[in-house]
Structures are given as structure tokens and as C-alpha cells.
Amino acid sequence: MNPIASIGRASLGLLRAIGQVTLFAWRCVLAIISPPWYLRQIGRQLLSIGYFSLPVVGLTAVFTGAALALNIYTGGARFNAESFVPNIVGIGITRELGPVLASLMLAGRVSAAIAAEIGAMKVTEQIDALRTLSTNPFNYLYAPRIIAALIAVPLLVLIADIIGVFGGFAVATQSLGFNGPLYVKNTIDFITGWDVASGLIKAAVFGFIIALMGCYHGHNSGRGAQGVGRATTNAVVSAAILIFAANYMLTSLFV
């Protein structure tokens, strides 16, 4: 066991993986911008990625907003700044927690589902069958999922923003003694269009990551049930890590 050799091997493996993901992503982008476009598939994916994720995203947002309000209240009280609860809840949710937490939940739900479905198609030769039927899986399977995620995730995050702010509002007015109309006014006066928009840009990037990781790991799934299981796990873990990394990079661009 030569330690330098094993470091070298690991680095080469990482570089190879990055190269493969980049090439795969590039082929997906080409498929997105060039025909044929399968509208029926896009519609189907919008429904399963977008609509059916509403409960998960809504519940995540409402509890996060509520807990955030409590923490800011406690922290703010240490230097008599309790009144900033609406402002900081608003900024925290729209710029950071709405996009990141909603996307992490979607990584669990959507990346996993995509990887499992495409992995199962791979091991049952359905991907091969597609190609023998003169249909490119990048156009038929991957592009519709990525397009749907690019549309659905920002919309879901917008809804998460509203529900998250509402969660903070509910706690603040019910147990922290805030005045309802004043809380709403403070929130609206304080949050800028850019706070919301920057969060939605993040959401679009995260949506791309979520669908891409599902497709990539499904497409490269190993053989058998074990291969599909591993593809699913890898899709969720890699999507989550890439979301955190992209979040940091985008945040440092946006501040």
C-alpha cells in the first residue's frame, strides 16, 4: 500500500468522474436545445416533479419558517432586537433556506425517483430498446426531466418562500406577541425583489442538478437490483453535495 499511489488513484478517479458528468451534462444541454422535443413527456414530468412535490416542500417550509422565527427572537432578545424577526425570517427564507431546504428535499424525492426509474429501464434493456426504435434517450428521457425540473423547482421554491414566511408569521403572532398587519407590512417593506429573484435563480440551478444527477446515475446504473439501489443512493448524495457547493458559489456571487 503506497499512500502516494492511492492518493493518485483517488484523484484520477475523481477527475474521471467530473469529466464524465460534464460530458453527460453537455449532451443533456444539447438535447434540451435541439429537436425533437417530447412535450407529452415534459408534461408528465412537470406533474410528477412539480405537483406531487408540493406537500413535501410545503411542510418543510412551514416548519423551517416557524423555527427560524423562534431562534431569531431568542437571539435578537440578547441585544433588544426582537423586532427584526419579520425582516430576518424574510431574508433567511427567500435567499437561503427556501431554495436550499426545498431543493434538498427534492434531491431526496426527485433525484432518487429519476435514478431508480432510469436505472430500472437500463437493467431491463428499455434504454437499449429506445435506441433500436430510433429514439435518443437524451431527447426522450433526460431532456424532459431536466426541463421540467428547471421550471418546477423555482415555482416550488416560490411557494416555499411564501409558506416559510407564513410559518414565521404564525409563530410570531400566535406565541411571540407580534401584531399581524404590522408583521406583514414589515416583511413586504423589507424584502427586495432581488432577495426573491436570487433565490429563484439558485432554485433553477439546483433543479438542474437534481434532475441531472438522477439521470446520470440512472444511465450509469450497474446491473441487477443492487446496481439500481446504488445508483439511487449515489444520485441523492451527489445531488445534495452539489447543491451545497453550488449554493456557496452562487451566494458569494450574489451578495
Next chain:
Amino acid sequence: MSKNPKISISNLHKSFGSKHVLQGVNLNVDAGKSLVVIGGSGTGKSVLLKSILGLLRPDQGSIEIDGTQIIGLPPRKQEKIASKFGMLFQGGALFDSLSIWENVAFRLTHADNMPRKRAKELAIEAMARVNLSKANADLRPAELSGGMQKRVGLARAIVTRPQILFFDEPTTGLDPITADVINRLIREQVTELGATAISITHDMPSARHIGDEIAMIFEGKIIWRGPAQDIDNSQNEYVDQFVKGSATGPINLMAG
């Protein structure tokens, strides 16, 4: 053998890691003929078909369809060549999110841009040719038995009346009676369409039924080839052992 084979394979090699699966396959099939490739499990029969279909890229060698080299063609040209092919996969490979008729009509609706109404008519016509009633058209693959799924796969392969048909273990996993039905249907379709066919099997009754000719693959090469009626007098001890299904002979699985 004629001078212009429909499919011409020469010196085909394919490895996976250190596993040298195809080690120089040479095989020609004349237009309108049905060739059956027999061989043990894991000898590379499916890899051979997938190489011809352009699903796997061989490491070395040549595959010509109608005299055109197809290895390394760009994807668009590959798709064009694929439109000459019909393929029945080993496990059926039906799309489980689509209905039966959408499966059968897939190429028509997705690659040929045919209106769905017309495509459905053609799909139901193809289903009738393999004895599948119209009542199944709107069911999902999971609702059908294994034998019916095979017939759906067959209908999907023949719906566009392709010039070249491939069948990968069409009868594996079926009871003998259903297997016989599938064999008959395959023979009928090949004759009726005048198509060139390559089938893979390790089921001898199926091989005799489907093939005009039989070739045997062993250790990555074609070791015997001849008319189907000669299979019992091949003068080849490997073929004899395979046909008789005997554990003793030159092919030793225990040692591997």
C-alpha cells in the same frame, strides 16, 4: 454463399475489462435468410447482437449492413440504419409506463412523427398478426403474462415491416407450448416479410424451428455453421454435446 450478404461481420472483437467476450467473430447472412446462433449462457450471444444493433461499440473488426460499414457511424446515421431493424429483446424490454399499443407503435409516434390515431391502427394491425386481440391495446405491460409480453415485443419489432429482424432468446422462460407459438409466429413473420433474421437461443427445438441455418458460438468465435437440418450430423463434437445437452464432452463448464 452469395457475393452480397445482407449482414457481413468479420473479425469482431469485444472485451469488458479483462474478459475477452468476442474473439474474432466472422458471420455473413444472406438477404431473406434466417440464421440462428446457438451457444451456452454468457458466451457473448447478446453482445454480438448488440454490436450489430449499434448498442455496443466493438473493439475491433467490421460490421456491414448492405455493404455499409456501421461501426463508428455518428448517432443520426445510426438512427437511420436502426430504422431497418426490428429487435425482440431477451426480457421483452417493454416500456412499462406506456400502454400496449403505445409500446407497439413507439417508433411510429416517436421517430416517424405519425399521428397517434393512425399509429394506433397500425399497432392493432401488428398485434393481430401475432394473435393479440384489440382488447389488450390499452392495458399496461405488467398486466400481461410473460408469453403475451413476448408477443407485444414481437409486434413492436415487426410493426414497421423492417428488413432485418433480431430475436434474443425469444422462448427463454416460456412453457413449451407458448414457446412453440412464439416460434411459429417468428417463422411466419420472417417468411411473410421476406426479412433477414438473426436469432439467438440455447433452446434446440426453437433453433430448428426458426433457422434456415444454425451457427454455434464458443469461446468468442463461430466454431460451426451449417443448414438447420444438418445440426444432428454436424461432425463437430462441441455442437453434438450442445445439441444433446450433455455435461460430458469438450465443453467443460465445471472447470470454468
